[in-house]
Amino acid sequence: MQDLIAKAKQQAQQAELYQITVTETPVRYENNKLKGIDASSRQINALRIVKDGKLGFATSTGDNLQPLLDMALATTQFGRDWDLPLPGPAALPQVQLTHPSTVLDTDTLVEMGEKLVRRLGQCHPDLLASADVSTRQATTKLINSQGFAGEYSKSIFSILGGAELTEGKNFLSLYAGYFSGKLEDQLEKTIESLVSNYEHGRTNVPVKSGKYTVIFTPQGLGDIINPLLECANGLAVEKGFSPWKDKLGEKLFAEEISLFDDATISFAPASCLFDGEGIPAQRTAIIEKGIINSFILNMVTAKALGLKSTGNGFRSKNGELSAPGNSNVVLEIAGTQPLEQLLGSVKQGIIIDSLMGAWAGNPYSGQVNGNIALGFLVEDGRIKGRVKDCMVSVNVFEAFRHQIEGASAEKEWAWNMLAPHLKLSDISISAKG
């Protein structure tokens, strides 16, 4: 790697080489049976150079490093202006990214998948269960001509469980799962979630159009939080299409709300020691007590805005650097109560665990419309059954200003987000008939 940097330095002023090697062994269960065992190993290389104040970029796979320099040089004539020094050596945070519990042999992964499909099979003879159980080891290296040389290894255990029950033209589709740097009780929790959603989802109950109290589960919250993350994204701010572009320091939301991007949580799915540009991992308050506190920035968006990178210059699967990205997202709501109490206080409402198509809107308007793929009707604090064929419509900007009614003390990981169950009032539901 150092050779390439040295060679690049002869033709360019700055150079940076990013390399990630990943090995993964997923075990797949489909329709209640072991379907396949996979193994994958890949290496991605990405070279970034600065020549005469212009950026050049190229990527390759495997050990194919040689063509990178010529490819990157060829792009510099069109490259964007770049007058920033790449980061030099820096103190990196103490974040634990590997744990021996995630190093699992194939037999153990098979056993875990087997346990999941067996347990779900007990729910109903026609239920079809699936499971993807995998361990992934990745090593990330980054070196640049300014003296930064960093490397870290990370291991992730993941489990994705699913269940399908088709009865006539009624489909019940469930999924649950976790990514984690430490194996704890994720298998048990995945099973528990699927079984409980199966039990609550067995009976369909009618729902009428109207305004409801809605509890979003951590899994159901993803689409609701997304507009906030998009508006805080440095690219949308830099280009002027984020409505928050001139709102730093303004209180746009209720006091109870804080939202963080945090790459420093040990064993969390998206933690790291440094981002794809060599900026140390950090915790950034996006919203603090309802106030817009910080944008999510990589080097280039930070420079354009006269700010400092927040260490969110993450790479895509192919090693590219594009918009700033989020690491782990943490939603905190002040004044929580136990979930049981939160649910118990609902006279008539709806729990939303997953939405369909809600991502396909315009995030900068704050408007989220989605089909309720999995939701339950609650009456007098008790779950009555599943609601279907209906849509929820929320303006997130308004809802987070004056429709928050509470949140659970219990927090759950939903992919890379750690969040409580969130209760909102006066949410529009449109139903058939």
Next chain:
Amino acid sequence: MKEMLLALVSNKVADYLEIRVEESTISSLRFRGPVLEAVNSSMQHGGCIRALVNGGWGFITFNDLNNLEEKVARAIHQAQLVGAAGGNGRLAPVPVVQDVVQVPFLEDPRQVKLADKVELFRGYNEIILSHGKQIVSSSINYFDKYSKIHFANSEGTYILQHKLDLAGGVTAIASDGSTTQMGRTGFGSSTDFGVARNLEEKVQQACGRAINLLAAPSVRGGEYTVIVDPELAGIFAHEAFGHLSESDFVYENPNLQAVMKLGTKFGGEFLNIFDTGLEIGARGYLKYDDEGVATEKTHLIKDGILVGRLHTRETAAKLGERPTGNARALDYTFAPICRMRNTCIGQGEASFEDMLKGVKLGVYTKGSYGGETNGEMFTFSADEGYMIRDGQLAELVRDVNLTGNVFTTLGNIDMIGKDFMPHESPGGCGKGGQVPLPTSEWAPHMRIQNVLIGGK
């Protein structure tokens, strides 16, 4: 390469063995506002091996093309483990093929200088940025990917396919300080860089749409008669029926097989839905799928009746049907699974005026951000909508997100237009983590009764 690969997969202790080796070059560029943010050049190479032993599958993917014998042995070993646990995989027979497939270029993007590509898109970008003060920014993405894919299997099939996929999107972003709206146009092709040219008028129109949406109210939630434009009708075919036709969803689910029994009536006799790999130039064009099976035009619904479905060799074997060439893999890092190619709604007889007639309150929806389905229910969002009042097009509305139940909605289609239109868009289809896979969706205008639209 041919002899080496065929030798590698022959005479091994496996019931079936295949190898794919891929070399791709990708070039891409991206404008955000006035800045050409990125011009990237990328080379990818790698391979994968899939083995079937006693009904169990083993799959291995790698960049490193050395020690292939060892990798074959590992894939076989993994398959043995699954087979021993009681695997039931098997494959429908298909003809052995030896072929080399070239791209039938109209204009090869590799022959267009990078500088000329940059200038072409810079021109579109300038149209947007000089449009007026309500347009605050722009977003332009373009890529072309040229691949050489070798495929060999233990039955003696060897195919070298050259493939092109190119696509792009041009988006105008308007803001009035409190709200941000977008207007966009896109293109895609498997043969022709020319589709990226001469888009000036469409870019102008996208600017106008973004600005008009700023002042448009959100649609009111409720059930409406909806007319969808050809682009949305295509997304409908893909989301509302195409995914349900993918047999990996059906082949081990007896309850669903009862619902999806061939011969069942799903819609009016004017309803025809098919999926084809044969349309040269479409992003969903494909001569052979990733199991080496020749593609075809597969009728799914003919005259309102379910007549077929999309198959891999495995799903065809299990259901006792014929493979249709729908086994596709995003790239060498994935095993092929059942996917669509170019999913179409066949031409009807209605004119747009016929469709408007008699609609007391409805919505005419145009363009799409995309959609999603879980088999039974689907959603898709429209770029823009126009209310229909007493048979006339009325005011523009925004935030139009439609949803429905697949089975009832197909039966609620009451008119299909005579204006069947090819349409290619950037983006692609996602399934099982394999995204974005190039697909196409072609259709005419279509009218549907009782569609639920979300909103206040």
